[in-house]
Amino acid sequence: MPDAGAELLSSARLDALFDAWRLLPTYLTPHIVLCATALALGLLVSLPLAALAAERPWLRRLVLAIASLIQTIPGLALLALFYPLLLALSTLTARLFGFGIPALGFLPTLIALTLYAMLPILRNSVVGLNGVSPAIVEAAEGVGMTPQQILTRVKAPLATPVIMAGVRTAAVWTIGAATLSTPVGQTSLGNYIFTGLQTENWVSVLFGCIAAAGLALITDFCLGLVETGASERSRKRVVFGVAGLALGTLAGFTPLLSNEAETYVIGAKSFSEQFILANLMGDRLKAEGVGVTRKDGLGSAIAFRALAHNDIDAYVDYSGTLWRNVIGRTDMPSREEMQAEIVRWMKAEQGVTVLGALGFENAYVLAMKRERAQALNVTSIADLARVAPQLTIGDDLEFLGRPEWRSLRNAYGLSFRTRRSFNPTIMYHALEAGEADVISAFSSDGRIAALDLLVLADPKHAIPSYDALILIAPKRAADARLKRALAPLVGSVPVEAMRAANLLVDGDTDKASPEEAARALAKAVHLQSR
Amino acid sequence: MTASPISNPSNSAPYIEIDAVSKSYDGGRSVAVSNVSLDVQQGSLVALVGGSGSGKTTLLKTINRLVDPDVGEVRIDGVPVSEAEPPMLRRSIGYVFQGIGLFPHMRVADNIAVTLKLRGWQASEIEARVAEMLDMVDLPQDYASRFPHMLSGGQRQRVGVARAIAARPRIVLMDEPLGALDPVTRDSLGSSYRELHDRFGMTTLMVTHDIQEAALMADRIVVMKNGRVLADDTPHTLMMGSGSDDPDVTALMEVPRRQAERIAALATQNGPARA
The missing domain is CATH 3.40.190.120 (Osmoprotection protein (prox); domain 2)
Known part of the structure; x- marks a missing residue:
């Protein structure tokens, strides 16, 4: 073990830090968009609900019980829960109205985070509104305010400090929980953490944690300014706080405003080989001059459904996985028969195109x-x-x-x-x-x-073959550009090349990023194909 | 009800009529007001006196519909208040609250202007009226931008009075307006209010538990107990002991007289007379 200080400042770590820094806009802006939207939505739902519930004890009990129940569900589970729900809804809308809603990425994450944000806002709003002294409420009635005016001119301003404390809690929770959105296909600061954990890139993990914590602290500080400004009636503080929040939110939304060309979405499950292959496919598409976005770290079962629902355009899956988990077959035909049947079934049942096998097996x-x-x-x-x-x-x-x-x-x-x-x-x-x-x-x-x-040898052949197959989403079935970009990969990645590339990322020394490994793999494959 | 002559100059038809009003809480188990009728002449200042639980505050609140009676009717100028929308009715009646009741998040100026804003006054009119009201209740103009917590109890209640009468209501209801104040402030604010009452020709109903305050400020004293009226007459008649035969009323009216005698004795060579 070398000296810890030297270890910390090693050039590999500095490179990793630089890589992480370079990715910050890519990961931070969707994180901000997600959290800002979830908080805004949470406020929009919670405040009127709290205003109603404050006057009605039965509604208050009901709403707070539901919100507390949601809070007990672990964040990751809550996110995972909305994917199948939205998928079912998407199938329904597709059948009824001819279009499916996207079930992966932004929408399930947004719903889960919004629900998560609601409890602290609801609870504090109800407590704040109910906490206004009855004598002051009677004074408001006595001077001739309507119930609406009592709420907006007396109760709400007096409850503002308590409500703002709830908003701060919600903001910090939301920003933290949003890092869990990576496995359901929403890019966020969590990508640093999930990818870093997978590739043992601790610089990336730490960078993601610090970035999320930093964002939470800054947001909390700005909201704190608004809170103290409101309770001490200092307009300056409120203005500074609101301006800080507005600037941050604006920065998050700016990339969305730029009119980007059509992009392809490449999916990857949550292990290094998938990251490398997604990079490999992405690089080929970029070479064709088209935009590429990635959904990394998808759950194994989620990836195929995402493709079938056109949430992602292409990814690599393995024949044995598809045979058993997707098609649901338990028999064990020969490798060729299995592949032929998969190709047929995918086209007939799901409209998914099997572009071909990469050439290696990941059994x-x-x-x-x-x-x-x-x-x-x-x-x-x-x-x-x-x-x-x-x-x-x-x-x-x-x-x-x-x-x-x-x-x-x-x-x-x-x-x-x-x-x-x-x-x-x-x-x-x-x-x-x-x-x-x-x-x-x-x-x-x-x-x-x-x-x-x-x-260990498998003399009874109990485990089926696992050829790596490139799958293409139904809506891209006739997309010549996509096929042209990816077709050269078919049959050109032998298992030795894949192992070498995987080792570059997973090895304990001289770790490479999946991007670097993909370039190395492309180079190796290119040499071999010539 | 009131057979005895009233010392108030305006002796026209009753302005506020409380007609056989009853109110109970907890599904009839707790009776607050029991079959009370009361006529109030325009321009008079009537004190409702009684211990806690006598029903005086409940009765007061039936006039601006903070409480709606179970039985009976309240009329202003012959019109039943039940025909008016409560917020509209309350904007036309000044109200001085027990424990002051200023809005802690509003500046003094905004507190005074609250009814004016609800009535849709222009900003310039409001500004002028607020300045006028501050003068009227003897508060410096620069208090306009202060928050209630920066004021003393007496100053706050001056703001409370200014808020109640800013829109020049014809009727003002006061619930223990001076209860929380020190004796000097009570005396000065009490006489200032009486002056304003006369200047604007307002009709005032004031709830108080302090018979001395009632005797010094009011034209007429209504003594209540257990939701009923025990006595209803001028301070003079009641002080003379000829307003009522009720022992409670007699005992109540004894208090200021004997206190006055003891105070008077203190000022002579004889020293205090023991009770």
Whole structure:
């Protein structure tokens, strides 16, 4: 371990910092747009609701109970919840009115964050409005104010400091919770955190955290100026606070105003290979002179539905995943038969085009440290079944919930002492540290070679093949430009090239960003295709 | 009701008529006002006197509809108040609140102008009237921009009076207007108000628990207990002990007289007379 100070200031870290800084406008502006809209919407719904509820005890109890209930749902779960709901709604509107609403990205995030913002605003508004002394309310009645005038001229101004405190809480929560929007396809400061966690780029993770915290602090400061300005009746403070907020919001919305050319949306699930491939496809499209936006870190099940609903235009998925999880088949035909059937089914059932296979396979395999496997005398999954009751299996949050695992378990009668789930990257460290004896690995993972892991043979062929396929959204089925850009990738990425690219990102030393790895991969592939 | 002669100059038809009014709370379990009738002549200053729970404040509030009676009717100038929209009715009647009731978030000028704004006055008219009202209640002009919390209790109640009469209402209702003030301020504000009352020919109903204050300010005293009227006469008649045979009224009227005697004794060589 080198000196910590030197380590902190290493040129790799400075590069990572510079990369992160370069991405700030890309991640910060949608974050601001999202939070500002959610807060505005939250205020718009909560304030009238609070005004109504303040006068009606039954409504107050009902509204606060619902808002509290929403607050108990973890932020990530709340975001995840709105995707299927919107998807169902989208299918309905598509059937009824001929167009589907976007179910991925901005809309589900906005709804979830708005609901999240409501409780503190509602609660403080109700408390503030009810807290106005009855003597003052009677005075307002006595001088001849109507109920409406009592609300706007007496109750609301007197409750403003309490309401503003609620708005501040809501703002800080919203800005923090918005970082969780990355997995449902909304770009935010959370992209630093999720991508950084995936690629073990801690500079990126830290940068994302600090940026979100900084934004929250600045917003809170401006709202604080408005709050104290309102309670101390200092117009100057209110003006400064409002001006600060307005400037920030304006900065967030500015990029939306520029009339951008048509852009393609490339999706990626939440692991390094997907980031690299999304970059690879994006670079090819950019070379065609078209705009590209990315939705990185999508949940595995979300990615396909997003494509089928045209929320993303293209992404890479794997034949075995599609076969089992999307088509719902459990039989195990040969590799060629499976691919042919997938191509047919995708077109017929979903309108999705399978452009072709990249050329490598990213299959689920079980892997162990070589010396551990040798000590236990294990070379295949059949051997593993013998000793499994004493062992711990680690998975990537996904494998143990997948039909491939059930198929393996049933085929070999596997039963482990304990199961643990890890972030895919951390899973390898867990194996190294002995926290897991066996892990679910991917055949294209560069770390298999780098860490000298033993891939256990699957003599019963319980796990299907996992060819990487480029999928294209229904609305792009006839898009020649997209096909022209991506077609050269078909059949040109061998597993060795993919492993090398993955290792560049996932390796422990000399880490590269997914962008750099994609360029290196393109170069390697290009040389080979010539 | 009132058979005895009234010392007030205007002896025309009653201006405010409270006609057999009853009001109870908690579904009839707590009776606040029980079958009270009262006529008030234009230009008079009537004090409603009684202990807490006597129903005097409830009765006062039936006039501007802060309380609507269960039974009976209140009329102003022959017109039932139940026919008026409460906010409109209240804008035409001045009200001085118990505990002052200024709006803490409004400056003195805005407090005074609140009824004027509700009545849709022009900004220039409002400004002139606010200045005039500050003079009238003996407050410096630069107090206009102060907030109520920057004022003393007496100054605040002067603002309260200014707010109540800024729109020159013909009727003013006052609920313990001087209750929270020190004796010197009470005396000076009491006599200032009486002066304004006479100058503008207002008709005033004032709720108070202080019989001495009532005796010194009012043309007529209505003594209430348990929601009923025990006595209703001029301060003079009541002081002479000939207004009522009710022992409660007699005991009540004893208080200022005996206090006056003791105070008088203090000023002589004999020293205080023990009660």
